[in-house]
Amino acid sequence: MSEPCRVSFRDGRLASRKAEEAVFSRKQRTLTKAALGVVACRRFLASRWLEDMAGPLDLPPDPSEQEFVACLRSGLVLCTVVNKIQPGAVPKVVTIHSLGTSNDIQPLPAYQYFENVRNFLVAVNELKLPSFEASDLEKDTVEKGSATKIVDCILGLKSYYEWKQCNGGSGPWKLVKSPLVAHSVGRTQSNAISPGSSISCRKLDLSATSDKQNVTQNENLISKDVGIALSKLLSNCLLDSKENIDHKLLDLQNASQELRSLLLMTRMEFVTLRTQLQNDLxxxxxxxxGISAAAIGYNQAVRENKHLYNMIQELRGNIRVFCRIRPAFNMEAKSSIDYTGKDGSLIVVDPTNPQSTRKSFHFNKIFGPDASQDEVYKDTQPLIRSVMDGYNVCIFAYGQTGSGKTHTMCGPSSGLSKNVGVNYMALSDLFQISSAREGINTLEIKNCSANGGLNVPDASMRSVQSVDDVLTLMKLGEKNRIFCSTAMNNRSSRSHSVLTVHILGEDMTRCKIRSCLHLVDLAGSERVDKSEVTGDRLKEAQHINKSLSCLGDVITALAQKNSHIPYRNSKLTQLLQNSLGGRAKVLMFAHVSPEADSYGETLSTLKFAQRVSTVELGAAHLNKESSEVLELKEEIESLKKALSRKEVEKPVPSYKMKENRPILEMQNHNVRTPPRSRRLSIESVTVQMVGSKKNPTDTEVHRSLSQIVHTPTLSIRSSMDGNGVLKIASMTKADEVFSKSPTQRPKIGAEHAPVRIRRLSIEGIKCLKPHSDIPKDGILSSVVSCEGVSVLDHLNKETFNEVDCGNVCDTYPGPISPSRSLCPRNVNMSTSSPLQPPKSPLSMRKLDEMVTPHDGGLRKMSQATKTSITNPSTKGSQIRKSLQTIGKFISGSEKGNSRYPTETPASIFGRNNRNNRSDDKSPMTIDARLRRRQSLTPVQTSVINMSRRSSLGGKSPELCK
Ligand SMILES: Nc1ncnc2c1ncn2[C@@H]1O[C@H](COP(=O)(O)OP(=O)(O)OP(=O)(O)O)[C@@H](O)[C@H]1O
Known part of the structure; x- marks a missing residue:
């Protein structure tokens, strides 16, 4: 049992010994590290001091032991230093020069060093300084710590030198060994001692005796010295680093300060900029x-402007003038076109005369020489489209010969291949629209040359289904057109070409649209001296120029708003009458040649075009009517013709021959002038009564009316304003009549009633019933129109409701009373008041008679339609009834004829008014009766005498008064 105890004790001792050894070795390592650091430090001190004493040694700042030893191997440095401290200590120093020639400097052999080193060691020993072995300097491979003795020796020498410097060499000197030396020594010794003897070594160290106190003191001094040096070094280093750090800190601080101020500034700038940005935003x-408001306003203004412009255009009559300049034949020749603006302005100058002034013109559009056919058509297209909406449109090309009219209208040399003209594009457009819109019937086309009368007898109307059909017809038309070569144009058209397209259609509301498009390529005006034509061509040129000159006259008259427009002076103007004088949309292409020698013609073309652009045609008329009205109108037309035939066939009693002379004259004239296909009638009637009497008597009214009703009429408009002015007028030009100032109005009294006749016609019956309220302007109107359509256009439009009524008597409203309705049934016809209007039945009868030509046929008609009809749906039936009455009248005219001589309107008038004394002075004369009869016939001649202005613009000075 004791054996295991013994083993464990032994093991414990072994473990503790191992632990001790581990601690020792650790300490030893620590010490070694520290000692090595001290040795390096001492070497550094030694080398620095040697350099101070002997000059530069070419040693690095932190020399290794080998470098240090190698530097001292020759003993020269050591001898030099010792001689400086103790002059003559080494009497003879072996140098390189002392051993060889200057030219043969070789490194010293090793034995030569020995003498220097030995002499140095002798000197050191004499000074009792620590020494070393000479062999320490000879070793090539220096072990770590082997140079320590050398370093100790040098530091001892340094200490001696410093002592000598301080004390002047007096007093005892004792070497103070640095503890670092002891450590290094101890370490050297300890290397020889086994690890197992460490405890004994420490015991030896600890058992250091007092006899070594002096040595310890010296060591303390050295260590103190080293410490001081080290601390100095360190403090220097620290100071340097501190300074560096301070500098850097300062720099950093400065930089950061700068950055901070920069940041501050940037921030401030940022804030300022942000504020500024916000303000700016x-x-x-x-x-x-503001801009968007302005833009909206501007757009609105532009829209309004456009609208107003269009309105003005509409009101002015939709006449537009485009000017097209042909490309010059000779591009290098001087052009008379000085400037063309996009706004339609054009400046021309005579290139042959530099002194001449520039002439400026303005049109709706200018097409320069480079303008393509498509561009030209693009601006024409809206007009073409409006044909499909029911407007009549006339496009005509005007200009000097060779200026490009045919090119614009038909295309180059009439070929319809590439640069097709307006005609082709317009027609293909019409067909396109036609196929896009359902319900538009086929187009009817008429291509004619203007060698016939107004109706162009040679022209034929053909129905077409496609553009190809049109092309075929156009080619046919072209065949009939004469072209020839003149000095001005190789292919000069010798006649006007008129291509008329009639459009019949029906819209969604089943209203009929009936419009037509005239595409006119006029023959060019030419100066025969220039065109050098002779014979037939000369005659053609004269005719062309004459008709163009007539066109100019018409345009001038229209521009000056003359009452007489000379349409009849040429066939061309007759042909264009409906477009220029009617309510069509008109576009004129004024063509000019840019050549200098055409300047005169260019100028006259432009002047003519300028004049055309000033023409005011009146608002374009939309040719849209309900199918019923159209049918009825056609029926009326045929009845009118039948009636006219009857009238013409009527035998005239011999005893009336003298009285009826004007009829004969008319008939004679009829032989010369064929009856016009248009309706014939007195154009309008206006009776105005002005005076103190606000309520005219029956007689006064009748007298006035009797003057105007010398022709059967169903178109009367009457009104009475607050001044007691009674106005009766047809709807046509009624606005003109009403717009005249009171001073301009012809005044009539009881005896004398001036009459203005404008236009009345028998085409249908329509009556507009006024509102029961009296309009604010005090003008009350009621209307009977014969146009078969609502003709109450803009005048007092809002004051009327549409009702059917064929009774003209209803048009007279009676005295003005705010509470009184103007409805005919409410008219008080009492004759008690001297100026009171006639009672309705009497007045109606009188008027029936007045409008009845001979036998009261129309009276019957009037009676048939007299029944008050307030339901608009019965309008058609009323018109039908009227027509039946007319029919009866026509069929019974023979009977009426027999009564004619005895029952003249005058007698009827007189009979109807025989209770009134003033009736004796009835102005209805035979002449008036004749005139009334004549007006029922389609013959125009005699009407000229009594109509102030024919429907074609004729004016009778007699009736103008
Ligand atoms: N815009 C144009 N671009 C190119 N060539 C053109 C243009 N206008 C006209 N021309 C050419 O000028 C010549 C004369 O043109 P065009 O026959 O159309 O004149 P016109 O006015 O109809 O003459 P006329 O009155 O004698 O019939 C033709 O050869 C035609 O091709």
Whole structure:
């Protein structure tokens, strides 16, 4: 049992011994590290001091032991230093120069060093300084710590030197060994001692005796010295680093300060910029709002402007003038076109005369020489489209010969291949629209040359289904057109070409659309001296120029708003009458040649075009009517013709021959002038009564009316304003009549009633019933129109409701009373008041008679339609009834004829008014009766005498008064 105890004790001792040894070795390692650090430090001190004493040694700042030893191997440095401290200590120092020639400097052999080193060691020993072995310097491979003795020796020498410096060499000197030396020594010794003897070594150290106190003192001094040096070094290093750090800190601080101030500035700038930006944004927002408001306003203004412009255009009559300049034949020749603006302005100058002034013109559009056919058509297209909406449109090309009219209208040399003209494009457009819109019937086309009368007898109407059909017809038309070569144009058209397209259609509301498009390529005006034509061509040129000159006259008359427009002076103007004088949309292409020698013609073309652009045609008329009205109108037309035939066939009693002379004259004239296909009638009637009497008597009214009703009429418009002015007028030009100022109005009294006749016609019956309220302007109107359509256009339009009524008497409203309705049934016809209007039955009868030509046929008609009809749906039936009456009248005219001589309107008039004394002075004369009869016939001649202005613009000076 004791054996295991013994083993464990032994093991414990072994373990503790191992632990001790581990601690020792650890300490030893620590010490070694520290000692090595101290040795390196001492070497550094030694080398620095040697350099101070002997000059530069070419040693690195932290020399290794080998470098240090190698530097001292020759003993020269050591001898030099010792001689400096103790002059003459080494009397003879072996140098390189002392051993060889200057030219043969070789490194010293090793034995030569020995003498220097030995002499140094002798000197050191004499000074009792720590020494070393000479062999320590000879070893090539220096072990770690082997240079320690050398370092100790040098530091001892340094200490001696410093002592000598301080004390001047007096007093005892004792070497103070640095503890680092002891450590290094101890370590050197300990290397020889085995690890197992460490405890004994420590015991030896600890058992150091007092006899070594002096040595300890010296060591303390050295260590103190080293400490001081080290601390100095460290403090220097620290100071340097501190300074560096301070500098850097300062720099950093400065930089950071700068950065901070920069940041501050940047921030401030940023804040300022942000504020500025916000302000700018707000301002911008305000500006934008302003701009958008302005833009909206501008757009609105532009829209309004456009609308107003269009309105003005519409009111002015939709006449537009485009000017097209042909490309010059000779591009290098001087052009008379100085400037063309996109706004339609054009400046021309005579290139042959530099002194001449520039002439400026303005049109709706200018097409320069480079303008393509498509561009030209693009601006024409809206007009073409409006044909499909029911407007009549006339497009005509005007200009000097060779200026490009045919090119614009038909295309180059009439070929319809590439640069097709307006005609082709317009027709293909019409067909396109036609196929896009359902319900539009086929187009009817008429291509004619203007060698016939107004109706162009040689022209034929053909129905076409496609553009190809049209092309075929156009080619046919072209065949009939004469072209020839003149000095001005190789292919000069010798006649006007008129291509008329009639469009019949029906819209969604089943209203009929009936419009036509005239595409006119006029023959060019030419100066025969220039065109050098002779014979037939000369005659053609004269005819062309004459008809163009007539066109100019018409345009001038229209521009000056003359009452007489000379349409009849040429066939061309007759042909264009409906377009120029009617309510069509008209476009004129004024063509000019840019050549200098055409300047005169260019100028006259432009002047003519300028004049055309000033023409006011009146608003374009939409040719849209309900199918019923159209049918009825056609029926009326045929009845009118039948009636006219009857009238013409009527035998005239011999005793009336003298009285009826004007009829004969008319008939004679009829032989010369064929009856016009248009309706014939007195154009309008206006009776105005002005005076103190606000309520005219029956007689006065009848007398006035009797003057105007010398022709059967169903178109009367009457009104009475607050001044007691009674106005009766047809709808045509009624606005003109009403717009005349009171001073301009012809005044009539009881005896004398001036009459203005404008236009009345028998085409249908329509009556507009006024509102029961009296309009604010005090003018009350009621209307009976014969046009078969609502003709109450803009005058007092809002004051009327549409009702059917064929009773003209209803048109007279009676005295003005705010509470009184103008409805005919309410008219008080009492004759008690001297100026009171006639009672309705009497007045109606009288008027029936007045409008009845001979036998009261129309009276019957009037009676048939007299029944008050307030339901608009019965309008058609009323018109039908009227027509039946007319029919009866026609069929019974023979009977009426027999009564004619005895029952003249005058007698009827007189009979109807025989209770009134003033009736004796009835102005209805035979002449008036004749005139009335004549007006029922389609013959125009005699009407000229009594109509102030024919429907074609004729004016009778007699009736103008
Ligand atoms: N815009 C144009 N571009 C190219 N060539 C053109 C243009 N206008 C006219 N021309 C050419 O000028 C010549 C004369 O043109 P066009 O026959 O159309 O004149 P016109 O006015 O109809 O003459 P006329 O009155 O004698 O018939 C033709 O050769 C035609 O091709």
């Amino acid at each position: 707000t301002l911008l927002g305000t500006y934008l709002q």
